[in-house]
Amino acid sequence: MSDHFEPVIIGFTCNWCSYRAADLAGTARMKYPPNVRLIRLMCSGRLDPTFVIKALAGGADAVLITGCHPGECHYIEQNYKALRRHLLLRKTLAGLGIEPQRVKLVWASAAEGAKLTHEITQFVDEIRGLGPLHWPQSDANGHSQPAETEVTA
């Protein structure tokens, strides 16, 4: 894999906590790599797993899902649904032969610009290590194959 691989990552944020954490990271002039492109949802509960699949199918190498800490969701408990969907997504991806680490969930409160910065930086590094996302080839029956062994390397 080339040393110059720069992943493209789509990040979902919730309006109340993690988007504001991103704002705070900016206001405080913290630095993170430019690989992540953010989308604002009202709540992490809005995250339809289709969005993640579409992003990955459309060329993203990874997806970051962020929201308020458990117990701090602006809509009381919807981030627990995001948590469940995240686990489901990882399973689905693994079933499709894609490294489940390509979807990551991070809780960040409005005060945690530093945490978000750190998590993004780390995630970008991890995905750089994983390399570009390759969708496994479909076999004759249309079932996808497990990914090549690159993951374990």
Place this chain on the structure above:
Amino acid sequence: MSSQPIPLHLPGEEPAEKIGVYVCHCGTNIAATVDVAEVRDWAGQRLEDSGVVVSRDYKFMCSSLGQELIEKDIKDLGLTRVVVAACSPHLHEGTFRGACKRAGLNPYLCELVSIREQVSWVHTDRHAATDKAKAVVSGGVERVVRNTPLEPLRVPIHPATLVVGGGIAGIQAALEIANAGFPVYLVEREPSIGGHMAQFDKTFPTLDCAACILTPRMVEAGGHPNITLLTWSEVVDVKGYVGNFVATIKKKARYVNTELCTGCGICQEKCPKKIVDEVYEAGLGYRKAVYTPFPQAVPKYPVIDVPNCTFFQKGTCRACEKLCPTNAIDFTQKDELLTVEVGNIILATGYDLFDARRIPQYGYGRLANVFTSLEFERLTNAAGPTNGDIVLRDGKTKPQSVAVIHCVGSRDRNYNNYCSAICCMQSVKFAHLVKERTGAQVYNFYIDMRTTAKAYDEFYQRVLEEGTLFVRGRVAEVTDAARLPGEAGKLIIQVEDTLAGKQRRIPVDMVILSAALEPRRDAKQTAHLFGLSCSADGWMIEKHVKLDPVATMTEGIFAAGCVTGPKDIPNTVAQGAAAAARVLGMIQRREIELEPIKASVNQEQCSGCRICNNLCPFNAILFHEDRMVSEINPALCQGCGTCVAACPAGAISGTGFSNEQILSQIDGLLMLNVARQSAAVAA
């Protein structure tokens, strides 16, 4: 999972919308890191197929000239969509939507994408930042095409206000609103209002007596026809949203019938059970099991402290009941739950004092004559446990020498990074009071002197002239281990005097620790209850520290006083009044416009699976058994979108955040729009 195919027009075909793209320099805030002209040109050329007909840059898009630029294009070029690439929507979404509205374009057909907070401020590589800015603009353009015109929802504002916390901040806010003619519920969890200020004797910088200036306001609040005072009470639940909150308040049983009680105080006198008063007397004095915290308490009715009452614990005693001249004691009272409807809420729950035991080297709790600042306030208070005599822990010896240590638990990486704002002045006040009342030699140990408000530095100068010695240096240790002559029986302050550049040991009789102001121990729970957030330090977060210091991120909930951070009384009072002004502004408007972000079920598409029914935390989704379809009550829906994401039939759509909008934005962020166009050109 639900997803609609994205209807993209074919390259070469006329795009459906006419989009204007506006890229802001924000002075050099954006332009220093992002090549604004390149983004402008790129959007104009490469996003033409998506409908971009004009693309401009400007120094300050948010200025009136910048806004006029957009307005003019809407009118002259017939723009049907607008994308502004500038700062965070949390800052200027309203500004640009307003510009569109003035030019006759529905404000929801405007998207503000952040290339400042999310690009120029967080990235350093100009090339990469410019590329990302293009992607962000591209995402905004694809999304805005799917935006639909929306009308804001208008909801009425209930004219009543809930004020939580009856310190000086809450009292001030409640009085301002009540005096303007509107109803207020003032909820205080202690038996009396007054907060910390009621514990002090003199207040800096004028040294007026705290009780003299506070008590009249407490009495006014207590008797005001527009204020419902609920002491010994706590808010246990809050539902609803701006203009229409429903709060549930637990009114703890006082066991005193307030209709009958005259506040004569005989019960408190006769109650045989003495308890150390940790709250009002800061542990220095006693109260009874039936008590008012202090004689001027408002309201005047006492409460019975159940865990300490002999009757409640052992079934005997009943002294108060027997001796009350009006038979006001009522052991059968129960806690009550009240629900109140209010349009706005002001949080004024104040602060807690840092626990000085956490710094063991200062000896508090171990060395008898080390006092906290609040203990000292009670010592100097004429109505306090020593009638205002400044004496050692033995209750009689006057100190000959006193040390005041500043910044205890503040400006200290091990505890709190922030400055507690009031302790320099409070320590100077202590020095003055000790000098005046005992003639003792006073040493103040400080890191930096911060005396920034009106008449503060003058007060400091005065105390300097009175002969207090100020030693610059953080105290390393307070010890009773005497090593040198003259140290026996004393508390020795070990400090590096950073001005003289040497280590010093100063023996004194008494040490006062100016402890930090900290967030309330239950600040997190309170924040959760009201849907607010706390900063990393634990203080409630205001909407904008500089420009909106008394508003919070949640519309209709305001904050005043020390609940958002350490403040002196003048600032606290100013905030109480400011929060009240904001609330009065809301009440005067009678109704407010809300973001029309709501979900709705397409009844044709709903399969009646009921998956969504249990997902909504606001119970907004009801199921029609007869027709076997779900429906969303727009008054209850808060627009989180969880049900939209969950409906397997794709029957629920969310305004402002539809699947089409989000999927298109993903498309744009990944530049699939541009790739498709290139492919078409190549073909």
